[in-house]
Amino acid sequence: MSERLIRSDAGGVCTLTLNRPEKLNALDTAAFEALDAQLAALEADDSIGCVVLRGAGRGFCAGADLNDIGDASGRPSRFKSDVIARLARLEKPVIAAVHGVCFTGGLELALACDFILADATAKFADTHGKWGLVASWGMSQRLPRRIGLPAAKRMMMTARVVEAAEAEELGLVDLLAGAGGLDALVAGFAAELLANSAFTNAANKRLLIETEGLPLAEGLAHEQDRHPGRAPDWRERIDRFRRG
Template sequence: MDQVRIAREDAGGLCTLTLNRPDKLNALDTAAFEQLDAHCAALEAATETVGCIVLRAQGKAFCAGADLGAVGLDRHGQPVDPAFKPGVIDRLAALPQPVIVAVHGVCYTGGLELALAGDFILADATARFADTHGKFGFVGAWGMGQRLSRRIGTPAAKRLMMTARPVLADEARDLGLVDMLVEAGGLDALVQSLAAEILANSWHTNFHAKRMLRETEGMGLAEALARERATYPGNAPDHKERIARFNQR
């Protein structure tokens, strides 16, 4: 039986996916991508039961990046379709549910590309981020250039990509790479707090907001407004009950 590279746990509308290869600093091999792909397929169909997703990691690091001993190879040592792994990260980014990524320790290269697929990156003070593709002569293929530059701007993305310099947690927050930062030991509580706020909001509203922002990214204002209005989904099925509860406070 294959090792569980990515474990899943569900509770109260929250799905937690945990990178589970701590002895390798959660380095990503093909088996990890296969399991993540299967989780994404299940979550795409679980919009009635899952309203928020957390991606976190076991051990002392979030993810050291790609498993260099298995780059381009499957578990049997055979070549992998080069479109498979970036396609899985794209699938994670396109999930209808909001995705919170919880980072502690190193989040390097492929691990950073994975984190950038989330909607929110939360971190504690131990977090360190880097793009080390250039150290090894690799060129990022899992979305680094596009997602990193959109998150922190082109000049800062160039600096990270062209130097391989690690960025500490407080600088990552200042760059806008990290949305919320907490002291070491406080990450779980911070994640649970944000997840609870998201889950308390209308899932219908959250899913539409995520889809609309994704679909209109890069558009001019007029085109984006036209797309938003053309795909307007209407109010949530429970909006009257929500208003009634508000009025009864």
């Protein structure tokens, strides 16, 4: 069995590459076990300020491995959805770098990331209905929050393929590169994230997660009650600005 997930670190960026290109990176239990292990390591790794999730070969991810449906290898029934939730909660900015197909379970994986960057080859779809399946990894909750309820209904109830340009118009894709330009786009965006305080990025992400859906007054109160203070290097950052 090939290594399902390859990790490489450089300059504060951790790149996790889904590595099953002969199956368009279809997600089986082994892939989730590998992702869960890497997320556990990243939660305790202060040297990493940004995570990039991408796919090897011709596409990002074709979705769940249909031959693996119902097989959790002794894991709890919610294991796979819990791993995706763990990805969503990771207190570091996470970028999904999408080329080629990003279908169904692969789309649910991308939606758990903070940002979706893509190139012109990217194609998105929710094909659960094609197979008589119902999403359980977050599609019904994360997709409408990202693109709105009517657009989410269209995708979920037709299984139609959304091309890259339309995905950008819908707000599914944050930034879109031309064919061959994804690496440069991801590198530039990751550099913008890393230029800011990792402490602040983590705090912002945590507050956004904790207050999603709250009325404004409750959200403001939560922000004050859960305010984490300043980053350890805040004086250094301001002094650097003053020195010009």
